[in-house]
Amino acid sequence: MANENGRPKVVERDEIVRALNVGKSFGTHKVLDGINLTVRSGEVLAIIGPSGSGKSTLLRCLNQLEPQTEGSITLAGITIDARKAATKKQLTDLRRSAGMVFQSFNLFPHLSVLQNISLPQQRVLGRPKAEADIRSRALLERVGLASKADHYPVRCSGGQQQRIAIARALALDPKIMLFDEPTSALDPELGLEVLAVMKELADGGMTMVVVTHEMHFAETVSNRVMIMADGRVLEEGPSQSIMRDPQTERAQRFLQAVKNR
Amino acid sequence: MSAESLLVILSGIPWTLAITAGAFTMGAILGIPLCAMRVSRSWLLRSMAIVIVLILRSVPPIVWLFLLYFGIGSGFFQVGPMQASIVALGLITGANLSEIYRGALKSIHPGQWEASHALNMPRWSVFIDIMVPQLVRVILPSATSYIIGLLKDSAIASTVGVTEIAFQANFISRRHFQGLEVFAVAGLFYILISLPVAAVARYSDGVLRAKVAR
Ligand SMILES: Nc1ncnc2c1ncn2[C@@H]1O[C@H](COP(=O)(O)OP(=O)(O)OP(=O)(O)O)[C@@H](O)[C@H]1O
Numbered sequence: 001m002a003n004e005n006g007r008p009k010v011v012e013r014d015e016i017v018r019a020l021n022v023g024k025s026f027g028t029h030k031v032l033d034g035i036n037l038t039v040r041s042g043e044v045l046a047i048i049g050p051s052g053s054g055k056s057t058l059l060r061c062l063n064q065l066e067p068q069t070e071g072s073i074t075l076a077g078i079t080i081d082a083r084k085a086a087t088k089k090q091l092t093d094l095r096r097s098a099g100m101v102f103q104s105f106n107l108f109p110h111l112s113v114l115q116n117i118s119l120p121q122q123r124v125l126g127r128p129k130a131e132a133d134i135r136s137r138a139l140l141e142r143v144g145l146a147s148k149a150d151h152y153p154v155r156c157s158g159g160q161q162q163r164i165a166i167a168r169a170l171a172l173d174p175k176i177m178l179f180d181e182p183t184s185a186l187d188p189e190l191g192l193e194v195l196a197v198m199k200e201l202a203d204g205g206m207t208m209v210v211v212t213h214e215m216h217f218a219e220t221v222s223n224r225v226m227i228m229a230d231g232r233v234l235e236e237g238p239s240q241s242i243m244r245d246p247q248t249e250r251a252q253r254f255l256q257a258v259k260n261r
Numbered sequence: 262m263s264a265e266s267l268l269v270i271l272s273g274i275p276w277t278l279a280i281t282a283g284a285f286t287m288g289a290i291l292g293i294p295l296c297a298m299r300v301s302r303s304w305l306l307r308s309m310a311i312v313i314v315l316i317l318r319s320v321p322p323i324v325w326l327f328l329l330y331f332g333i334g335s336g337f338f339q340v341g342p343m344q345a346s347i348v349a350l351g352l353i354t355g356a357n358l359s360e361i362y363r364g365a366l367k368s369i370h371p372g373q374w375e376a377s378h379a380l381n382m383p384r385w386s387v388f389i390d391i392m393v394p395q396l397v398r399v400i401l402p403s404a405t406s407y408i409i410g411l412l413k414d415s416a417i418a419s420t421v422g423v424t425e426i427a428f429q430a431n432f433i434s435r436r437h438f439q440g441l442e443v444f445a446v447a448g449l450f451y452i453l454i455s456l457p458v459a460a461v462a463r464y465s466d467g468v469l470r471a472k473v474a475r
């Protein structure tokens with residue numbers, strides 16, 4: 001099938017993420033059930049689905065903010081199996097490869113924009129401050145916020161804060177970026193600036209997993225789409241075929257509902 | 262009032278300050294393990310903390326003081342009036358500050374922990390670089406107003422013979438039969454000491470909180 005958004009079609013490339021039969025329960029409440037998932041290097045996967053279907057939980061399992069209770073997850077060569085507690089080293093190595101962006105930005109309010117981006121580089125990678133600051137300024141430039149370096153996060157709009165959060169994650173040179181509804185807390189207009197940055201990242205070849213309610217993003221920027229409901233994968237495949245021609249009745253209902261909103 | 266009387270009351274100030282500072286320091290430190298117990302995952306530790314805090318807070322300061330000084334202090338241990346006063350007020354302060362700490366912890370958005378973990382920040386750095394600065398900004402205003410309260414409570418030390426402001430004022434007023442003047446001066450001293458503390462409270466509340474406000 002022709003690829004309309006101009007990104008090279010992903011053929012055989014390294015796997016960065018593989019989830020095998022992943023399940024997650026909170027007490028007796030089963031939130032994820034038998035999830036299988038592969039993400040290859042350079043690929044953008046969009047995860048969509050109704051509220052409460054377990055999208056955030058799955059994303060948080062990928063970087064082990066939430067350990068899965070069943071199955072195994074491999075990210076950047078580190079495999080973590082639910083039957084065996086992860087070692088500290090495994091968690092560190094795994095999280096070092098995965099950058100995460102949250103719905104609520106989660107910038108550090110007491111640090112300036114520049115410090116927000118530089119401090120993790122200093123503490124996690126051991127970069128000297130001067131070097132970290134150079135990298136931070138370059139990233140701020142890239143997300144169009146060079147002038148905000150010395151402001152505090154409260155002084156920035158939501159869209160700007162989210163772009164800063166993206167820069168903060170990128171500064172640690174992740175192999176994959178995980179986004180949990182990065183634009184849901186934003187006015188549509190501010191959401192667009194964030195989506196533009198994400199599109200540029202995708203075009204630059206960054207591997208991304210994006211939980212989103214932005215159907216346009218899912219259809220045009222991502223290579224593949226996964227639709228979830230009730231903790232299971234309903235459908236998964238190339239973006240356009242999934243978005244335009246879903247096979248299951250449940251997926252059709254969901255897409256219909258979002259499109260008519 | 263004579264200059265001599267004034268000097269006697271003035272000589273009480275260091276003792277008042279010492280009790281306040283001592284009790285606050287002790288409470289500030291004691292509050293940390295109490296707060297840690299209170300928010301711990303262990304059911305037992307949590308209940309112990311609740312009971313300790315409840316007991317420390319429900320008994321009036323003067324009863325704690327007499328218990329320490331006349332009760333324990335006259336028996337097996339030797340406890341001086343100064344130690345007894347600092348420890349009695351320090352214990353109560355510890356209980357109160359542990360609750361202030363807990364409130365501050367709760368006021369930190371859970372996203373701050375998540376972001377720190379996702380960024381892979383080392384544990385010490387999350388504590389020192391991220392949590393402590395935010396906690397201090399939240400705690401400072403309540404802690405400073407607590408200090409003002411403590412300053413006034415330190416007057417109970419006069420009951421066991423610590424020669425702080427209230428004790429000296431009492432002493433002078435009895436000797437010269439001039440209660441009104443003497444106690445007015447003593448009150449003035451308490452106000453003067455409170456002013457700088459209150460200024461710090463206002464500053465921390467305004468400037469620092471504005472920075473971390475979401
Ligand atoms: N820490 C938790 N403890 C208990 N239950 C949880 C926890 N986190 C999530 N859940 C439950 O798991 C289910 C899936 O939640 P999740 O946040 O993953 O859904 P979602 O697909 O991201 O929804 P939304 O689109 O609203 O963000 C929900 O029923 C939620 O109540």
Ligand SMILES: [Mg+2]
Pocket residue numbers: 055056057180181
């Ligand atoms: Mg979610």
